[in-house]
Amino acid sequence: MNLSDAMKTQAEGVIDELVNAIGDIRAAVISTEDGFELVSRARDDAQASRLSAMASSMAALGVMAGEECEIGGFRSITLEADSGFILMLQSTHPETNLILSVIADSQALVGKVLLYGKKSVARLAKA
């Protein structure tokens, strides 16, 4: 990857702050829009890498669906599953667009994750 160290360092700071603020989450990953993991806080590194590629595809489909329905640019996807949820948020960054994915158990509060997730992407955009 030809991304700067500064970008990665900044992402490390953002993801640590996010994980501390939310508390109990399964994983958080910041990846490039073309599907590479930039930084992650996960119990399983392989999962973070695969999730980065999936987040990339889902966000790209989100962009297309948003355009098709004429509702503007893509911001986030919430995926609700039996025992948890995944929140994927689009972040602009001066170097390349990024996607923040947060995986949480169903006991976690979606609103809280969304709030801190949005704060995180706002910080990434201000790099």
Added chain:
Amino acid sequence: MEHKIVLTGVTGAGKTTAIGAVSEIDPVNTDVRNTDAAVAKPFTTVGLDYGEIRLDGGQRLRLYGTPGQARFEFMWRIVSQGALGLIILVDNSQDAPMEALETYLDGFSDLIERTACVVGIGRQATHPEPGLDDYANRLAERGVLCPVVPVDVRERADVLMLLDLLLTQLEMKTGNIDESF
């Protein structure tokens, strides 16, 4: 009749270009900026490409392009569902094109077994090796019966030829595609 056809192959072989060359609707594409220094191109497909074409016989083909990179292997499986055939694009100007072909023969083995397949070799005029016979031999060794042809994916006629070969291949395999699907 509607048929779903999948285009796959190495990153940079021209899957998005091929669909754009023949689609009669504005193609849907999910290209984003490429950050991978190992791949020399500004944009890359991360979700899927989609285009449509109507053939003379009234058949409508829905064309789906996959991402090329193996990290998107889950999209290969998603896009393969319900597909009627596969086109694999190879770029002879890249390193190890034969190995690249094998990646997709493995990744799409279920679809190839179930339906039909055509292999298009790009940039063969400037990069003649491996030759068409080399590819045909490798396919035969693997027990895959499949035409191999040179192709310029920017040319509508070339992409139509690939689709035509694929449909012919299907008819041979199934007897009559309209009845079997």
